[in-house]
Amino acid sequence: MTHDTSLALAELRSQVSTSLDRAQALPPWVYTDPQYFDLEQDKVFGAAWICAGRADALAHTGDFLATTVAGEPVIIVRTDDGELNALSNVCRHRMSTLLQGRGNVRRIVCPYHAWTYDLDGSLRAAPAMDANATFCADAIRLPAIRCELWEGWIFLTLDRDAPPPSETFADLATSIQDYAMGGYVETFREEMIWEGNWKLVAENFMESYHLPVCHRGTVGGSVALRTLEESMLRDGYNYHCLVRDADNPLTTAHPNNTRLQGDARRTTWVIALYPSLMITLSPGYFWYLCFAPEGPSRVRLLFGGGMAPEFASDPDSQDILEQARALTAAVLAEDRLCVERVYQGLQSRLAEPGPLSHLESGNHHFAQWVVNRVSGSQG
Ligand code: FES
Ligand SMILES: [Fe+2]
Numbered sequence: 001m002t003h004d005t006s007l008a009l010a011e012l013r014s015q016v017s018t019s020l021d022r023a024q025a026l027p028p029w030v031y032t033d034p035q036y037f038d039l040e041q042d043k044v045f046g047a048a049w050i051c052a053g054r055a056d057a058l059a060h061t062g063d064f065l066a067t068t069v070a071g072e073p074v075i076i077v078r079t080d081d082g083e084l085n086a087l088s089n090v091c092r093h094r095m096s097t098l099l100q101g102r103g104n105v106r107r108i109v110c111p112y113h114a115w116t117y118d119l120d121g122s123l124r125a126a127p128a129m130d131a132n133a134t135f136c137a138d139a140i141r142l143p144a145i146r147c148e149l150w151e152g153w154i155f156l157t158l159d160r161d162a163p164p165p166s167e168t169f170a171d172l173a174t175s176i177q178d179y180a181m182g183g184y185v186e187t188f189r190e191e192m193i194w195e196g197n198w199k200l201v202a203e204n205f206m207e208s209y210h211l212p213v214c215h216r217g218t219v220g221g222s223v224a225l226r227t228l229e230e231s232m233l234r235d236g237y238n239y240h241c242l243v244r245d246a247d248n249p250l251t252t253a254h255p256n257n258t259r260l261q262g263d264a265r266r267t268t269w270v271i272a273l274y275p276s277l278m279i280t281l282s283p284g285y286f287w288y289l290c291f292a293p294e295g296p297s298r299v300r301l302l303f304g305g306g307m308a309p310e311f312a313s314d315p316d317s318q319d320i321l322e323q324a325r326a327l328t329a330a331v332l333a334e335d336r337l338c339v340e341r342v343y344q345g346l347q348s349r350l351a352e353p354g355p356l357s358h359l360e361s362g363n364h365h366f367a368q369w370v371v372n373r374v375s376g377s378q379g
Contacts, residue, residue: 005035009375016367023364025353028346030371031197037296039374044275045070047373049148049155049165051277051290052076053302054186055084056152062104062119066097068292069156073097074145075108076154079119086147086156087121092140108142117142152182153277168236169273176269176281178259184286185312188325189304194336196343198276198293201301202366204339205289206231206238206272209359214338218330222248231362236369238362239271244282249320250327253283254310272362274369280328284311284320287328297343303332 008029015024030036050069058065064077066089073089075098087108089098096112099105107124108117116125121142129135146157150165151173166173194201204210211223222245231240244251244266253265260283269281277290287305294300305328311317345351356364 009371012371013375016364016371020356020358020361020364023356023360025356025363026199026367027353028351031199031343031346032296034296036374037293040370041070041293043373043376044370045293046072047157047159047162048275049157049162049168050275050292051273052154052156053189053290053304054152054306055149055154056186057102057189057304058084058154060104062106063102064099064105064108065102066099067156069145069158072145072158074156075099075142076147076156077105077108077119084147084149084154085120086145087117087142088145090142091115092123092142093126098142152184165273171234172237172239172271176271178261178264179269179281179283180259180309181279181281181286183309185306185309186304187306187312187321189302192301192303193294194299194301194339195297196299196339197296198291198299199366199370200339200342201289201291201299202272202275202278203363204335204342205278206270206362206366207357207360208240208242208270209357210338215331215334218327218334225359228359230358231365233361233365237271237273238365239269240362242268242270244268250284250324251282254308254314254317256310256314257283257308272366274366282308284308285324287324289332303328 012030052065052067058076058078061078061080064075066073066075068074074086075089076084076086079085091098091110091112093110093113093115096110098108098110107119114127115123118124121144123137123140126137146160148155148164150169155165208223208228212220212225214220223242229240231238243263246252246266251266251268253260265283271279271281277288279286279288285305285307289301289303291299291301305324306312307321307324311320
């Protein structure tokens, strides 16, 4: 931030606190400024629930993934008793990180001097430590990180007091209960790095205003702006629905799906759980992005998706499954281009934020949520 921080934040707060009919895009510096980024890491990612993907990706004892929350290295591992455990990924000896990526382990062995931890984080063995009188294996364990499951998603937080996702998203869970999202089966997943600020990814995903143009090569042709609904804005999330053509097998409920009735059988939900889980939920399939910023201009994304259980268990649906994967990858490639172009554009000397459409109400709501947290107010 070029001038006094609290003054800049106060100005920003007043800019985003307008009503929707006067709303503007955020100023460029909130996407590029390293100091502002540090505040976001601390007050947004360090305090919110951050998604680390689907729980069914870690199905077996010892399956793990290494991730970060607000830059903090964390391991999530399936323990012997079948639970998912989140632990600090930093060794209690000389503080090496422990595991990388994904995999399966029987125990967590530090790659530096082989201190060895059980899957619950307790230290099991440490070579050649008998001579140090302060060493007490029983007193050493990897610190636990709060981890909760909600509708099949793994959520982590560094905040001891944050209300659980089941509370924050309770109304949403009721609204989408007939989709039974918790039972959707992940069939593909990949990680990628995009050049841009994390908020651009979130903002792109939570409005369908860009569908007819940015996605004209894929799904855009079937979307008319006049049919789009304004987003529903809730504390901590927003969503809107798209009613799709009934003849599209990808976005229509499987004949064996008796939970969904009427238009719900062809309604897609576009859900943004702040700050960093974006879900497209259709009766037949779903896809998602969850992401972790690695700096103002770099974001690590987990892109995954899969099928409703009726499709996943239907041998005749394998080609639909392949189509779903190919289509979502093509849509995401279009999104990436749009997001990276915005990141280029907002660094122009002549860049200036413009007014938002009513179809970007979710963006305005999200901006208020982020800025309120960064400036220390939850209101
Ligand atoms: S830093 Fe982990 S065993 Fe030494
Ligand atoms: Fe998009």
